[in-house]
Amino acid sequence: MKNNILSRLFKQPRLLLLAMMTISLASCEKADKYKEFVKDGEISYIGKLDSVKVYSGKNRVMIKGMITSDPKIVECRVFWNNKKDSLVIPVTKEMIADTIHRFVNIATEGFQNFVIYTYDAAGNRSIPVNTSGRTYGSRYQAGLTNRDITAAKTDETTGITTVDWLGMDRLTGVFATDITYTKLNNQSATVRIPIDSSRIALKDFKYGSTINYKTLFLPDTISVDTFYSAVSTRQIVAPAFLKINVTNTYLKNAGGNFSRSSWDNSRWGLVADWTTSAGAKNVNNTYGSYEFRNGSGMISFEAGWGLPGITDALIYQTVSLPAGTYSFEANGLDQNAGGTRYIAVGAGSSLPLVANIPTAAIKYGILNPQPATATVKLEFTLTQTTQVSIGFAATMAANGYYTKIGNVRLYTIQNL
Structure with a gap:
């Protein structure tokens, strides 16, 4: 087909001349357009900003990117x-x-499209880098709610204040709660509670x-700014007194x-670190305060x-206590009625x-006491530092009477 066209052109000189003129005109037109495009010199491209990432923020974004190794770069826009x-x-x-890391302040909340160029001193610019990011502002802020408290109290036996919190939907972006409170020395303190924690204890x-x-x-997950809910206030009622375990x-x-x-x-023995009187040693006159x-x-x-009765059976410890109000408690009791039995504190070494x-x-x-209870408490007050003996005393006939004590506790009572 191609050979046939060429054969016809060469056999018809006028057609050949016309084709040559058409090709020449097209070539000239292309050359003129190129000259117009580069009339100010050859195109000079410089290195673009590389590895660009946009981080969201509050009425702003942070743009991070790598300035390429092109030494001609003098500016980024x-x-x-x-x-x-x-x-x-x-x-x-x-x-x-x-x-580089640069913050860009943006008044409009929502998604933003960015175009980034680098320039040399002559004003030549790189190819564009297109990216996008998001800003958050008053609209997002208005939807934030504070975490709710389910309970807050001061424990009267430890003096520790605990605050219990409800959970929150993690999809809201919540990650922690800050609380500010006054310490016993009247100084202010702030602590942060992770959203996964449901309780905080303030000693x-x-x-x-x-x-x-x-x-x-x-x-x-890429926000550079933290948002806060409105501040809430909670009064924590103090107990009437503190009962501190000492x-x-x-x-x-x-x-x-x-x-x-x-x-x-x-089975039988003597309890260590306690004084056992002779009247309490009714097991072969040797043992009796420990079982x-x-x-x-x-x-x-x-x-x-099979055991004889006991008279003036005393089991006690002697200690020095500062002035204050105390509660001495016997717990885990197993006992029946009969005889005379006391929980007591006396001045001196016995x-x-x-x-x-x-x-x-x-x-x-x-x-x-009858009916029997698992705990018996003795509250007493000392007006000055005093040596005291604290414990138990009993006189019981051999009628199958008994008292067993699982543990003892001593507390100070502080009125608030």
């Missing part, structure tokens, strides 16, 4: 809002081949004061599972079932004898 807004970032020699909270709290949000401060071998200083390798019972050591009074306790003791109570 970021355009948005259909190129109506822009930011100029001067580029120094020290920034070449390095990563130094000023009783009866308030906490202020706000919840923290990140709207997405057992380990003043008493030894307080149970459960009392240890023994000696025993018969079977190994159901796999655990207990303080014990027992009369009957408990009074059983008959003298009602008149000589600083304070006393019935050890075996």
Whole structure:
């Protein structure tokens, strides 16, 4: 086919001339267009911003990118809002081949498209880098709610204030709650509670004061700004008194599972760190204040079932206590009715004898109230530092009477 066309052209000189003129005119037209395009010189492209990433923020974004190793770059420009807004970032020699981070303030909330160019000193620019990011503002802020408190109280036995929190939907971006409170020394403190934690314990909270709290949000995983809910305030009512456990401060071998200083390798013994009077040693005149019972050591009074009765059986510890109000408690009690049994505190290095306790003791109570209870408490007050003997006393006939004590506790009582 091609050969036929050429043959016809050469046989018809006029057609050949016309074809040659057409080709020549087309070539000239292309050349003129090229000259017009490069009339100011050859096109000069420079390196573009590389590895660009846009991080969201509050009424702003952060743009991160690598300045390429092109030494001609002197400036970077970021355009948005259909190129109506822009930011100029001067580029120094020290920034070449390095990563830049720049914040771009944007009033409009929502998604934004960005076009980024780099320029040389002559105004030549790179090919465009197109990217996008998102800003958050008042509309997002208005939808944030504070985390709710389910309970807040000060424990009267420890002085520790606990605050319990409801959970929240993690899809909201919530990640923590900050609480600010007043400490016992009247100084302010702020602590952060992760959203996965449902309770916080404040050991130094000023009783009866308030906490202020706000919840923290990140709207997405690449946000550079944290958003906060409005601040809420919660009054935490102080208890009427504090009951602080000081057992380990003043008493030894307080149970459960009392240890023994000696025993018969079977059941009976002497409880360690406690004074056992002769009247309490009714097991072969040797043992009697300790019993190994159901796999655990207990303080014990027992009369009957083959054991003689006990008279002025005293089991106590002698300690020095500062001025204050105290509660001495016997717990895990197993006992029946009969005889005379006291829980008591007396001044000096010994408990009074059983008959003298009602008149000589600083304070006393019935050890075996009826009906029987698992705990018996004795509250007493000292006006100055005092040496006291604190414990138990009993006189019981051999009629199958007994008292077993699982543990003891000593508390200070502080009125608030």
